[in-house]
Amino acid sequence: MTTADPQAAAPDPIRYEGDTDGHLVLIDQTRLPVELVYIDCKDVETVWEAIKMLRVRGAPAIGIAAAYGVVVGVQTASSDSAEAFEARFHEVVEYLAGSRPTAVNLFWALDRLKGIFAAEKAAGKSNAEIHAALLTEARFIHEDDRKVCRAIGKHGAELITPSAGILTHCNAGGLATADYGTALAVMFTCHDQGKNIQVFVDETRPLLQGSRLTAWELMQRGISATLICDSMAAQVMKEGRISAVITGADRIAANGDSANKIGTYGVAVLAKAHGIPFYIAAPISTFDLSLPTGDGIPIELRDPVEITNGMGKQTAPDNVQVYNPAFDVTPAELIAGIITEKGVISPVTPENVAQVVAG
Numbered sequence: 001m002t003t004a005d006p007q008a009a010a011p012d013p014i015r016y017e018g019d020t021d022g023h024l025v026l027i028d029q030t031r032l033p034v035e036l037v038y039i040d041c042k043d044v045e046t047v048w049e050a051i052k053m054l055r056v057r058g059a060p061a062i063g064i065a066a067a068y069g070v071v072v073g074v075q076t077a078s079s080d081s082a083e084a085f086e087a088r089f090h091e092v093v094e095y096l097a098g099s100r101p102t103a104v105n106l107f108w109a110l111d112r113l114k115g116i117f118a119a120e121k122a123a124g125k126s127n128a129e130i131h132a133a134l135l136t137e138a139r140f141i142h143e144d145d146r147k148v149c150r151a152i153g154k155h156g157a158e159l160i161t162p163s164a165g166i167l168t169h170c171n172a173g174g175l176a177t178a179d180y181g182t183a184l185a186v187m188f189t190c191h192d193q194g195k196n197i198q199v200f201v202d203e204t205r206p207l208l209q210g211s212r213l214t215a216w217e218l219m220q221r222g223i224s225a226t227l228i229c230d231s232m233a234a235q236v237m238k239e240g241r242i243s244a245v246i247t248g249a250d251r252i253a254a255n256g257d258s259a260n261k262i263g264t265y266g267v268a269v270l271a272k273a274h275g276i277p278f279y280i281a282a283p284i285s286t287f288d289l290s291l292p293t294g295d296g297i298p299i300e301l302r303d304p305v306e307i308t309n310g311m312g313k314q315t316a317p318d319n320v321q322v323y324n325p326a327f328d329v330t331p332a333e334l335i336a337g338i339i340t341e342k343g344v345i346s347p348v349t350p351e352n353v354a355q356v357v358a359g
């Protein structure tokens with residue numbers, strides 16, 4: 001695996017190989033950090049399952065994978081009539097939309113492709129021309145995210161002082177995006193600027209994206225990473241080790257309320273209690289201005305087995321009742337700033353969100 005960009009030390013989580021008859025190649029993130037395994041996605045069912053089971057995960061990465069999933073999915077109808085090809089397109093889009101409900105990038109990417117399809121159809125294009133346009137759009141979404149991540153890193157690094165202690169939750173790294181990440185983009189940029197940051201990584205139960213993925217990405221780049229249990233966040237804040245908290249997001253409402261991995265809201269409350277700024281790092285594509293507040297953000301409920309048999313070991317009684325929301329929503333008043341590719345939204349108000357996102 002070679003990386004095209006020296007900044008992308010972690011391998012790209014997503015590759016598309018070939019033309020409209022090609023296929024998607026994903027890192028199976030459920031196997032990290034012990035094994036680096038790639039899966040070939042040659043049909044839309046494989047892409048759907050990869051998103052559902054978090055083999056590919058993270059809001060931008062889900063959007064990119066879904067965009068390529070549409071390109072792969074319509075291959076079965078590319079030689080059919082225009083009507084059948086269109087019907088298959090909408091069938092594939094709806095199927096992928098049902099994989100996970102919270103990360104708005106999934107729907108943002110699918111909507112982008114629906115717009116492309118409609119425009120190409122209106123122009124009287126053939127199945128093959130429409131298919132090629134869908135692939136072009138998927139590739140644009142993929143490549144544009146690389147630039148977006150670096151811009152987020154640049155804006156966020158301006159907030160961080162040398163030798164800062166930063167706490168993060170879950171994984172908002174290169175593995176959650178095209179490469180380079182959102183929250184971790186800030187840390188990677190600080191490192192490249194010689195700021196000597198110390199990162200404290202919440203392991204992030206139940207699926208351990210922090211210990212399995214974030215710690216791995218940071219260590220790949222030679223950045224100081226200290227793994228802690230989620231329950232230790234308050235203690236490291238109390239000990240004065242943390243000067244800023246930065247996490248990613250999966251969907252941000254018009255007032256700045258932000259959905260992110262379960263546990264993020266609690267970290268934001270702890271940060272407030274300790275007078276520590278809590279930042280969200282996210283691209284404009286993660287904002288959902290159709291929602292006035294975070295109350296409308298759909299929260300994914302996942303299989304109880306992720307808690308009772310985490311990573312394959314039973315750690316709870318048979319038939320125990322389980323509640324397993326995959327995300328929670330941090331209210332805007334707990335967020336010091338939202339770091340986007342267009343700059344930092346602060347204070348986080350509906351007016352400032354609108355100005356940056358729609359501006």
Ligand SMILES: CSC[C@H]1O[C@H](OP(=O)(O)O)[C@H](O)[C@@H]1O
Nearest residue numbers: 057058059170172176248260261
């Ligand atoms: C850059 S978005 C990362 C975001 O996505 C993660 O959720 P999941 O691992 O379930 O896809 C988590 O909320 C991260 O902050």
